[in-house]
Amino acid sequence: MRDTKKSILLSALGLFARDGYEAVPVSAIAGELGITKGALYKHYKNKRDIFDSIVSRMERHDAERANEFQMPTGSFSHMEEEYLRVTVDRLVEYGKAQFRYWTQDSFASSFRRMLTLEQYRSPEMGRLYQQYLVSGPLGYVADIFGSLGYVDPMEKALGFYGPMFLMYSVYDGAEAKDGIIAAADSYLEKTGNRLREEKNI
CATH class of the missing domain: 1.10.10.60 (Homeodomain-like)
Structure with missing residues (x-):
């Protein structure tokens, strides 16, 4: 059954x-x-x-993946200590894993496509699209950069997550999908290097 x-x-x-x-x-x-x-x-x-x-399953997967990478599973206001323990290295590895998850995992990629199709047809779908793919991850990354002490954490978050978000669509339309994965990895690694240099770590 x-x-x-x-x-x-x-x-x-x-x-x-x-x-x-x-x-x-x-x-x-x-x-x-x-x-x-x-x-x-x-x-x-x-x-x-x-x-x-479907949504309940996505919520479980979200929490499980965050735990796997020792990333916060809730908001900064509820998990301040967990945010303070995040490192640039861990964020980069999590970003690489998340890019693969949203593009290569059949459940997650189908969920992403469904929300992309439906975001303008219903307020609920629009909220879920924002929560999982736009303002949710962007705010999450901004809170991490804020906890790491970077100036203008939202600007840093846009620089980190914005290209990832764009490359979801690039991946969908690409024939050489492995090349897009490699490009995403390279971008995140270079961004991580710049972030470490900025903080001298």
């Missing part, structure tokens, strides 16, 4: 990423798996229930 529930979730997200959340009926999700709508409803109450489960 758990495998069927997971298959429904993944198939639904794939369709949402391709066609948009609003455009995909429950019948299309069931048809993708070769099951009836009735069989699908044994696992999820409706399409909204599937969507909520």
Whole structure:
């Protein structure tokens, strides 16, 4: 039963990423798996229930990945000590891993595409797009630079995260995707070097 529930979730997200959340009926999700709508409803109450489960899974993945890299999992106001323990080296490695995650992980990349498609169609989708891909990560990085003592942490955050965000779209359209990964790594490493030189560390 758990495998069927997971298959429904993944198939639904794939369709949402391709066609948009609003455009995909429950019948299309069931048809993708070769099951009836009735069989699908044994696992999820409706399409909204599937969507909520997708978001819950992303929240868990977010926290797990931050913990894996010993990065803060909450806001600066609630986790000041954790922010103060972040180093430039750790931030660079986390940035490289996150770029791969949002481009190469099938669940995360489909979630990103879904939010990109839907951001202007619903206030909720717009908020999620900002939370996961724009103002959320930008503010997070700015708080880290602030805790590291850099002048104008938002400017530093724009310089660090802005090119990453742009390269998500470059990656999507590229044929030589490995080259984009290498370019992202190189940019983050060079940015890390500049940041260390600025602080003499």
